[in-house]
Amino acid sequence: MQTLTYRDALNQGLDEELARDDSVFVMGEEVAEYDGAYKVTKGLLEKYGDQRLVDTPISELGFAGLGVGAAMVGLRPVIEFMTFNFAFLAIDQVINSAAKMLYMSGGQFNIPIVFRGPNGAALQLSAQHSQACETYYAHAPGVKVVTPATPADAKGLIKAAIRDNDPVAFMEAEMLYNVKGEVPEGDDFIVPLGVADVKREGSDVSIITHGKMVHVALQAAAKLEKEGVQAEVVDLRSIRPLDVEAILRSIHKTNRAIYLEEGWAFAGVGAQIVSLVQEEAFDYLDAPLIRVSQADVPMPYAKNLEQMAKPGVEQVLKACNRVLYR
Amino acid sequence: MQTLTYRDALNQGLDEELARDDSVFVMGEEVAEYDGAYKVTKGLLEKYGDQRLVDTPISELGFAGLGVGAAMVGLRPVIEFMTFNFAFLAIDQVINSAAKMLYMSGGQFNIPIVFRGPNGAALQLSAQHSQACETYYAHAPGVKVVTPATPADAKGLIKAAIRDNDPVAFMEAEMLYNVKGEVPEGDDFIVPLGVADVKREGSDVSIITHGKMVHVALQAAAKLEKEGVQAEVVDLRSIRPLDVEAILRSIHKTNRAIYLEEGWAFAGVGAQIVSLVQEEAFDYLDAPLIRVSQADVPMPYAKNLEQMAKPGVEQVLKACNRVLYR
Amino acid sequence: MAETKSRTRSDTSAKPGTEDLFGFDREELLDLLRDMLLYRRFEEKAEEAYAIGKIGGFCHLHIGQEGVAAGCIKPLRGDDYVMSAYREHTQAIAKGVDPNAVMAELYGRVTGASRGNGGSMHIFGAEERFMGGHGIVGAQIPLATGIGWAIKYRGEDSVSMAFMGDAAVNQGAFHESKNMAAVWDLPVIYVVENNHYGMGTAFGRVSDVELRERARGYGMPVTSVNGQDVLATYRHFEQVVQEVRDGSGPQFVEVNTYRFKGHSMSDPVSGTYRSKEEVEGAMEKGDPIEILTVRMMDAGLLTDGELKEMDAEARRISEEAAEFAENSPFPGPEELYENVYAEINEHGRLFLDGRGEG
Amino acid sequence: MAETKSRTRSDTSAKPGTEDLFGFDREELLDLLRDMLLYRRFEEKAEEAYAIGKIGGFCHLHIGQEGVAAGCIKPLRGDDYVMSAYREHTQAIAKGVDPNAVMAELYGRVTGASRGNGGSMHIFGAEERFMGGHGIVGAQIPLATGIGWAIKYRGEDSVSMAFMGDAAVNQGAFHESKNMAAVWDLPVIYVVENNHYGMGTAFGRVSDVELRERARGYGMPVTSVNGQDVLATYRHFEQVVQEVRDGSGPQFVEVNTYRFKGHSMSDPVSGTYRSKEEVEGAMEKGDPIEILTVRMMDAGLLTDGELKEMDAEARRISEEAAEFAENSPFPGPEELYENVYAEINEHGRLFLDGRGEG
Numbered sequence A, B: 001m002q003t004l005t006y007r008d009a010l011n012q013g014l015d016e017e018l019a020r021d022d023s024v025f026v027m028g029e030e031v032a033e034y035d036g037a038y039k040v041t042k043g044l045l046e047k048y049g050d051q052r053l054v055d056t057p058i059s060e061l062g063f064a065g066l067g068v069g070a071a072m073v074g075l076r077p078v079i080e081f082m083t084f085n086f087a088f089l090a091i092d093q094v095i096n097s098a099a100k101m102l103y104m105s106g107g108q109f110n111i112p113i114v115f116r117g118p119n120g121a122a123l124q125l126s127a128q129h130s131q132a133c134e135t136y137y138a139h140a141p142g143v144k145v146v147t148p149a150t151p152a153d154a155k156g157l158i159k160a161a162i163r164d165n166d167p168v169a170f171m172e173a174e175m176l177y178n179v180k181g182e183v184p185e186g187d188d189f190i191v192p193l194g195v196a197d198v199k200r201e202g203s204d205v206s207i208i209t210h211g212k213m214v215h216v217a218l219q220a221a222a223k224l225e226k227e228g229v230q231a232e233v234v235d236l237r238s239i240r241p242l243d244v245e246a247i248l249r250s251i252h253k254t255n256r257a258i259y260l261e262e263g264w265a266f267a268g269v270g271a272q273i274v275s276l277v278q279e280e281a282f283d284y285l286d287a288p289l290i291r292v293s294q295a296d297v298p299m300p301y302a303k304n305l306e307q308m309a310k311p312g313v314e315q316v317l318k319a320c321n322r323v324l325y326r
Numbered sequence C, D: 001m002a003e004t005k006s007r008t009r010s011d012t013s014a015k016p017g018t019e020d021l022f023g024f025d026r027e028e029l030l031d032l033l034r035d036m037l038l039y040r041r042f043e044e045k046a047e048e049a050y051a052i053g054k055i056g057g058f059c060h061l062h063i064g065q066e067g068v069a070a071g072c073i074k075p076l077r078g079d080d081y082v083m084s085a086y087r088e089h090t091q092a093i094a095k096g097v098d099p100n101a102v103m104a105e106l107y108g109r110v111t112g113a114s115r116g117n118g119g120s121m122h123i124f125g126a127e128e129r130f131m132g133g134h135g136i137v138g139a140q141i142p143l144a145t146g147i148g149w150a151i152k153y154r155g156e157d158s159v160s161m162a163f164m165g166d167a168a169v170n171q172g173a174f175h176e177s178k179n180m181a182a183v184w185d186l187p188v189i190y191v192v193e194n195n196h197y198g199m200g201t202a203f204g205r206v207s208d209v210e211l212r213e214r215a216r217g218y219g220m221p222v223t224s225v226n227g228q229d230v231l232a233t234y235r236h237f238e239q240v241v242q243e244v245r246d247g248s249g250p251q252f253v254e255v256n257t258y259r260f261k262g263h264s265m266s267d268p269v270s271g272t273y274r275s276k277e278e279v280e281g282a283m284e285k286g287d288p289i290e291i292l293t294v295r296m297m298d299a300g301l302l303t304d305g306e307l308k309e310m311d312a313e314a315r316r317i318s319e320e321a322a323e324f325a326e327n328s329p330f331p332g333p334e335e336l337y338e339n340v341y342a343e344i345n346e347h348g349r350l351f352l353d354g355r356g357e358g
């Protein structure tokens, strides 16, 4: 198996899908001549030309809508947001056009489009460049949302997302682009949407999470092990479709769980999972489900405050101990 | 006490605050010469002139941002979105500018602004005109969110929202504008943010809800009473600040609850309340908390499908019976 | 025209250029007249149906603007695309969508153009390449630009026509779209139906300059035409469409017209924002159907009887559409969860409302 | 200018209009030179500090564009407002924000202009009426328009100056804002710093027409000036500011300039999107500090010694700013939940992260 960075795994996935299907094109700011602000599309311009790797003006609303229109007539656009922070300008076209088009047209126009880019915080980018935006997309039926945490998942899921016939918000992370991992060879490798992945087995407590927090969860689980606690780390991978069975399976096993998410708690993904679990596994719960999330503040710039604001291993341990009544 | 429609109560509240404070102005599409698309600002143009009641071009992003800028230098804008469906075009200025300005300026620029307008579904307005958008605002620290359900709350809360020194998303409902109710006289009448209201006392089950669903909850409670079940209806009124104590008080009393909301369940307000309750009152719960919400689909146009999509009395009864194990 | 009535040269002398038939032959003229009569009667029927509660929600009539629908769309080919906002019933019909399907959509029936899911604001016709029917002012502009992108991407020679109202030019989407279309030379025709009002707001109150000036600054051709003169409009668009098809890149056309009805059903025809006189004057002098009728009669190409016959035919079709709609079933309950997603993934749950998998 | 070096007439002969001092007297010229030297040395210091990890996140330098900061902002009054994007360090200083506070903000210290909460992209100075420091491209344009609205609302005679980059004109917000400012005659000056690139994208690749053409269609005055010539820029803005103050309504000014550094710290100065030759040529011919220096020396208004002295002073201030920042404390942990809300309501919970009331 090849070892790739998350960045290169995405690049490979995009490359294979561009090669496989002429109707796929990648559009966004700096994706072509500049190889992508984070170099995810490196080399693809030379390979596929400027009709399939398209640099745009800074017009998020415009090019997101352009992508949706192109998808109405059968193209499969991959629209890159330099980061999802900037997608607030385009969200009307995602929620009101892409997500509702198939329904309000009575099934005539499906929208096979991928909106992708880094989501959440990197390092000291402060309030306007650090928001985790999953909730804004996952809330709305008509959208699918995926958040790969590893290179293999990044490649397998980007391919699945591009082949999917519905709008997919594909949320990456700047902090993950350099993460290395093994990635299966061959362009038939796919990670289907809607399949969670148990990143670590455990029987005492479930740490359910998604995206870059998977790595924080694994660090916490390693520490817990030293204390004799076996934590199971469930990586949702897809937020919609949601692998409810995998979540319940873990709860049935551990009877205790926390949800770890990068973003804010209020009506976040964690709130949804917690509600769902207690609705569907109430009698299996030996303790309340605790959420670990970003401090309920805009992301501060100062290094020390940013550290405090982000959810970290310490908070995860505290939460796990709480639900373990230790 | 005077009896007013929700519409006139809002109008009175706006009128009083415009009279009270020169720095208050109302801006939006059709708010002035047309008296407001839903006539909420009727008569205010004549009274206060076109500098304080301002018709805008259809430029949601632009005039929302203009309002935030005006608020930076001490004006108190009331920005009307003809409906919150259209605010998706402006949400960048709400989330990235208004909500984060005070924080990223180190406390120098607070944003005393109200974004108001009808939210959620009316009758057969279909997918793009029927969305309930609370989650999009309540998720973000820096914003406050209120959802009055009665004329008195509408007047008391609009006045409180205008006087508040932070951005407030003030969510009304087309279906409520004609609802009549008693409203205290006198411009010192205020409903403070962050105070829930028990709209009906009961000891068997809590129906926690907000906005127009309060009326559905009350209808359901009336039916339950006939079956000998005393349902308590807790109207949050404010979603942020959230009256956690009032919620817990009701739970401690009934030990069983459902959350009723107009919008979608996934990471909705209900998900937040359910998560919070089981985090903070786990041992008081005799049954899981069930959410009743819109069907997880864009709002259909056809009368019969729209009926099915909306949360109604029947679903509330079913959910209550479920948590009552009847 | 409240009622079709005969005309003599005398009472039309006021009308400018009544002689000018732009070289259309009689059959072509009759077709355009027939089309516009249908649009008018069809929407009058819808208005009736709305009044008695058969149609719900928002309903925006195009009455008075029929010249735009016929004059802009009829010069198009079947494989050209048309996208519009929410005042689109007649444009859908002009592009070939069956009047029965349009009316059934207004009635919210499963036989509707959008299976009753969309309603008045969301008429779609995939086969006819009528691309909706969009309710967010300005949102259709980037969408139609994307269709233009796809046409160019595939090297096809069809065009994408984007209708919008005068008020829509104040949306950022208008600006962003025109810039991209110009940079990438997309085959898009941006058509502003300038009926001079956005709801209750006169254009002059929300723009410092004439509408067509607002389209400058992108380097694309900007032209204007009188939409109440369907023949002039048709000829103008014949040329614009050909130029765009031949690779001129995007073009912008302002079509001047007037809304004879209120903005939507709840909005009075006149009152707060425009005077009774203004509206009556526009209806008297600027009715696209009357203008064409008079010209044809003056030229001896149309008799009173023929007009009455055609009008009766238009009424019959509209009547039948209403009956068709009335007799059509509502969508079945199983449709509630259909068409949310085109692909129900093999794994995971897509619907999370706790009502079960729909 | 890597290093200040003496000049003789000979090696400046290439530079156009070197004689033209636009009627500034020596003190005024020395002030402008002093300002620009400070901006340059200040940012070079920031660059150093970033390299050794004292500054984090995104950091966008204005080096090469100092003429814009001095030439546009110095003609303003203290009660005028300036708002910018994220390349704003020198503009903040030009408007009066203490260099120590700016540097401390870059260091993320509590003594910073924004208490360390904002960082490089979010410098604010309420007292100096420097309104930030905004990170969403184009978002500052409606905000600054709103400040103009407030000025007019209160009948004051100050002006609101909105800086933006060339790439920002492709945002819908630019279009919506200009239209509103024009309709309402707001005292706003829209200043585009045209450094010809948005990150790696040359303006010509994302616009079919010259930048100033993109400002047409709103009926506001559109002018251009060479921002590398601080004297010409200053005089131009003196007039524009006066006109706007006197009620001309909004104006648009394109200031041509060039970025000597990469877009941000991670971006190479030249390479993929612009050639080494292009950058070197621009630095050789278009350095605003050198251009002024040479003119003053040619006019005998500046000696080598004076220049070296001023430059040393600029370095000293920058050095001190870095020391001030270095010696300043980080914000205390209690600040994490401060300044999220201006008003902690008496009732209800505002922070819902389960970490307790912060």
Ligand SMILES: Cc1ncc(C[n+]2csc(CCOP(=O)(O)OP(=O)(O)O)c2C)c(N)n1
Binding pocket: B029, B058, B060, B082, B086, B089, C087, C135, C136, C137, C138, C164, C165, C166, C167, C168, C169, C193, C195, C197, C198, C199, C263
């Ligand atoms: C983004 C958005 N803002 C506001 C509305 C409400 N609205 C519907 S139509 C309309 C007026 C549009 O006028 P115009 O573009 O001139 O089209 P016309 O109705 O005249 O055909 C408004 C404000 C909307 N649907 N979408």
Ligand SMILES: Cc1ncc(C[n+]2csc(CCOP(=O)(O)OP(=O)(O)O)c2C)c(N)n1
Binding pocket: A029, A058, A060, A082, A086, A089, D087, D135, D136, D137, D138, D164, D165, D166, D167, D168, D169, D193, D195, D197, D198, D199, D263
């Ligand atoms: C809405 C938005 N989209 C994208 C970005 C990422 N970004 C930051 S600066 C920039 C280029 C802006 O160029 P320009 O406006 O010319 O200003 P300059 O950097 O040249 O001063 C981009 C694309 C952003 N910050 N905001």
Ligand SMILES: [Mg+2]
Binding pocket: C165, C166, C167, C193, C194, C195, C196, C197, C198, C199
């Ligand atoms: Mg109009």
Ligand SMILES: [Mg+2]
Binding pocket: D165, D166, D167, D193, D194, D195, D196, D197, D198, D199
């Ligand atoms: Mg630039």
